Amino acid sequence: MNVGTAHSEVNPNTRVMNSRGMWLSYILGIGLLHVILLSIPFASVPVVWTLTNLIHNLCMYLLLHTVKGTPFETPDQGKARLLTHWEQMDYGVQFTASRKFLTITPIVLVHICSAITRPVLVFEEESSPKRSKFKLSQL
Amino acid sequence: EFWDTEFSSESILKSTMNDFICGQYNRPFLESFEETPMLVAVLTYMGYGILTIFGYLRDFLRHWKIERCHIAREKEEQRDFVPLYQDFENFYTRNLYMRIRDNWNRPICSVPGAKVDLMERTSRDYNWTFEYTGRVVLDVINLGSYNYLGFAENTGPCADSAAEITMKYGVGVASTRQEIGNLDRHEELEKLVAKFLGVESAMVFGMGFATNSMNIPALTGKGCLILSDELNHASLVLGARLSGSTIRVFKHNNMQSLEKLLRDAIVHGQPRTHRPWKKILIVVEGIYSMEGSIVRLPEVIDLKKRYRAYLYLDEAHSIGALGSRGRGVVDYFGLDPCDVDVLMGTFTKSFGAAGGYIAGKWELIEYLRSHSHSAVYATSMSPPVVEQIITSMKCIMGEDGTTIGCDRVRKLAENTVYFRRRLREMGFIIYGNEDSPVVPMMLYMPAKIGAFGREMLKRNIGVVVVGFPATPIIESRARFCISAAHTKEMLDRALSVISEVGDLLQLKYSRRRIQPSLSLPCDDIVFEDIDD
Numbered sequence: 001m002n003v004g005t006a007h008s009e010v011n012p013n014t015r016v017m018n019s020r021g022m023w024l025s026y027i028l029g030i031g032l033l034h035v036i037l038l039s040i041p042f043a044s045v046p047v048v049w050t051l052t053n054l055i056h057n058l059c060m061y062l063l064l065h066t067v068k069g070t071p072f073e074t075p076d077q078g079k080a081r082l083l084t085h086w087e088q089m090d091y092g093v094q095f096t097a098s099r100k101f102l103t104i105t106p107i108v109l110v111h112i113c114s115a116i117t118r119p120v121l122v123f124e125e126e127s128s129p130k131r132s133k134f135k136l137s138q139l
Numbered sequence: 140e141f142w143d144t145e146f147s148s149e150s151i152l153k154s155t156m157n158d159f160i161c162g163q164y165n166r167p168f169l170e171s172f173e174e175t176p177m178l179v180a181v182l183t184y185m186g187y188g189i190l191t192i193f194g195y196l197r198d199f200l201r202h203w204k205i206e207r208c209h210i211a212r213e214k215e216e217q218r219d220f221v222p223l224y225q226d227f228e229n230f231y232t233r234n235l236y237m238r239i240r241d242n243w244n245r246p247i248c249s250v251p252g253a254k255v256d257l258m259e260r261t262s263r264d265y266n267w268t269f270e271y272t273g274r275v276v277l278d279v280i281n282l283g284s285y286n287y288l289g290f291a292e293n294t295g296p297c298a299d300s301a302a303e304i305t306m307k308y309g310v311g312v313a314s315t316r317q318e319i320g321n322l323d324r325h326e327e328l329e330k331l332v333a334k335f336l337g338v339e340s341a342m343v344f345g346m347g348f349a350t351n352s353m354n355i356p357a358l359t360g361k362g363c364l365i366l367s368d369e370l371n372h373a374s375l376v377l378g379a380r381l382s383g384s385t386i387r388v389f390k391h392n393n394m395q396s397l398e399k400l401l402r403d404a405i406v407h408g409q410p411r412t413h414r415p416w417k418k419i420l421i422v423v424e425g426i427y428s429m430e431g432s433i434v435r436l437p438e439v440i441d442l443k444k445r446y447r448a449y450l451y452l453d454e455a456h457s458i459g460a461l462g463s464r465g466r467g468v469v470d471y472f473g474l475d476p477c478d479v480d481v482l483m484g485t486f487t488k489s490f491g492a493a494g495g496y497i498a499g500k501w502e503l504i505e506y507l508r509s510h511s512h513s514a515v516y517a518t519s520m521s522p523p524v525v526e527q528i529i530t531s532m533k534c535i536m537g538e539d540g541t542t543i544g545c546d547r548v549r550k551l552a553e554n555t556v557y558f559r560r561r562l563r564e565m566g567f568i569i570y571g572n573e574d575s576p577v578v579p580m581m582l583y584m585p586a587k588i589g590a591f592g593r594e595m596l597k598r599n600i601g602v603v604v605v606g607f608p609a610t611p612i613i614e615s616r617a618r619f620c621i622s623a624a625h626t627k628e629m630l631d632r633a634l635s636v637i638s639e640v641g642d643l644l645q646l647k648y649s650r651r652r653i654q655p656s657l658s659l660p661c662d663d664i665v666f667e668d669i670d671d
Contacts, residue, residue, distance in 0.1 A: 009611075019612055071227060081228075084659050
C-alpha cells in the first residue's frame with residue numbers, strides 16, 4: 001500500500017493536525033456535538049454544556065493519548081508503534097502551533113462551561129457600615 | 140477578489156516572471172498548485188471521520204463474531220501466542236482501502252497503448268474476493284499508462300526488431316554485467332544513450348527502481364550529505380537511506396529552502412565534529428509524477444555551481460517527454476547536459492521498454508561499472524528489451540530515416556497543452572506545470588476516489604486514482620498521463636466524459652475560471668522553438 005508514496009514523509013500522521021482546515025473542522029466538530037446534545041429534550045443548557053465538555057475531553061483523551069500507533073503501515077520500522085498521536089505530532093517537537101491549539105481548546109471550553117453552569121460569588125457592600133452582606137448573583 | 144488571497148502560487152509566478160525577464164528562463168515557467176477550498180477541506184475531514192467511526196464499529200462486530208471476518212487470522216490453537224502483526228496497523232487497509240479496492244490492480248489483457256482491454260470482474264463480498272465474469276471490456280481509453288510517446292505497441296519496427304533479436308540471442312542473459320552477461324548490444328545501447336543525451340558515457344541497468352536504489356549507495360557514503368526534494372520517489376529515498384549519508388529534505392521545488400540548507404551545511408559542517416562534508420549531492424527529479432511539476436533546473440544548476448555541490452537528476456518521467464527534441468528536461472530549458480553531474484533516467488515511460496540508465500562523465504561511469512551493486516550482482520538487461528530501446532531511441536533521434544519520432548514529440552506537446560487547457564476551462568483544479576504530460580486532478584474526498592474510478596470505467600475510460608497515505612490527507616487525486624498515441628477524438632471523448640462525471644460528482648472546485656477560447660482548440664497554439 002505504501003509503494004506509490006508521493007512524498008518522503010515517513011509518518012503521515014505527524015502532519016495531519018497541520019493540514020488546511022483541520023482546526024476549523026475541530027471546532028465545528030465540537031459545535032456539532034453540542035447541537036446534537038442540545039436536541040435532547042429533558043436536558044437544560046448548563047447540563048448540555050457540561051456534557052459537551054465531558055464528552056470532548058473523553059474523546060480527546062481516547063484518541064490523542066490512549067490509542068497507540070498508526071492505522072497504516074509506515075516505513076519507519078515501527079518507531080511510531082508505541083507512540084500515541086500526541087507524541088507522534090510533528091515528530092515529537094514540543095510547542096508547535098497545533099499543540100498549542102489543542103492545549104488551549106479544552107481550557108477555553110471548561111471556562112465557557114463553568115461560566116454558564118456555576119453561579120459567581122459577588123461581594124456587594126451594603127449602605128450600613130455595621131453589616132455587610134454577601135450577595136449571590138447569577139451571571 | 141478571491142484571487143489575490145486564494146492564489147497561493149502567485150508569488151511563484153511573480154518570481155518566475157522576474158527570472159524570465161532577467162533571462163534565466165527562456166520561456167515562461169507556469170506552475171500552479173491552487174489551494175484547497177476551506178469547505179472542501181472540512182467536508183473531507185468529516186468524510187474520514189465518518190469512515191473511521193464505521194471502521195471501529197465494524198471491527199467491534201467482527202471481534203464479537205456478529206459479522207464474518209475475512210481477514211487472515213492466526214489459527215485457533217495459536218490464539219494465546221504473541222500476535223504476528225498489530226491489528227491497528229491494518230485498520231486503514233481493511234476498513235477504507237478494501238471498500239474501493241476494485242479501482243486498483245485491474246488485470247489488463249492487451250498491450251497498454253492508447254486503448255487497452257480489461258478483464259471484467261465482480262465481487263459478491265464487497266471487494267474481499269473477486270470473480271472473473273469471463274467477459275473482456277474492449278477498447279478502454281487508457282489515461283493511466285506511462286506511454287508518453289506511444290511506443291507501447293506490439294506492431295511496428297520496434298516490435299519486429301525485438302522479435303528478430305530474440306531469435307538470435309534468446310530472452311534471458313543468465314549472468315551479471317561483470318561476469319558473462321555483457322552483450323555487444325549493451326555496449327551499442329550505451330553509446331547510443333550517451334549520444335542521445337549529449338554526454339560522454341552511459342551505463343544501463345535492468346530495472347529502473349534498482350538503478351536508483353543500487354547506485355546512490357555507490358556514489359555517496361558516510362560523511363556525505365544528500366539534499367533531496369520533499370516529493371522524491373521511493374527509489375531515491377531508499378537509495379539515499381541505503382547509502383548511509385545524512386539526508387536533509389528541502390521544500391518541494393523551493394530554491395530558497397535549498398540555498399538555506401546548502402549554506403547551513405557548508406558553514407556548520409558535519410553534525411557533531413563540524414568537519415567539512417565529503418561531498419554534497421542534490422537529488423531532484425525532472426518531472427514529479429504525483430504533482431506534475433517540473434524542477435527549476437536553471438536555478439538548481441546556478442546554486443550547484445555557486446556552492447560547489449553535485450547534482451543527481453532523475454529524469455524518469457521527463458526523458459522523451461519534454462524538450463523540443465525529446466531529450467528531457469535539460470533540453471526543455473536549453474541547458475548544457477555537462478552541467479548536471481549524474482543524469483539518471485528510465486526506459487519504462489517513453490521508450491516502451493524496461494530498465495534505467497545513468498549517464499555522465501567517462502570517469503564516473505567507469506567507476507560505476509566496477510562499484511555499482513547492480514552491475515556486480517544483478518542480471519543485465521534482456522536482449523529484446525535492449526533492441527526495443529535501440530530502435531525507439533533511433534526513431535526519436537530521427538536516425539531511422541523517418542520523422543516519426545519528431546512527430547510524436549510534437550504531438551505529445553500539443554496534446555498536453557490542449558488537455559490541460561480544456562480541463563482548466565471546465566473548472567477542475569489541476570496541479571503542476573503547463574508543459575508536463577502528467578496531469579493530477581484533485582478529488583479531495585475519500586468517497587469520490589472510488590466513485591470517480593468506477594464512473595470512468597463504466598463509460599469506458601481507465602484512470603489511476605490515488606489517495607491517503609500515498610498523498611497528503613486531503614489531497615487525493617486522479618492522475619492522467621497524456622500520450623502521443625492519443626488522437627484528438629480520444630482526448631475529446633475523454634474530456635467530455637470527465638466533464639460529465641465532474642458534474643455528477645461535483646468536482647469542479649476551481650475558483651479561477653479561464654474564458655474558453657472561441658476558435659478551434661488546437662489551432663491557435665504557438666510553440667516557442669528556442670533552438671531555431
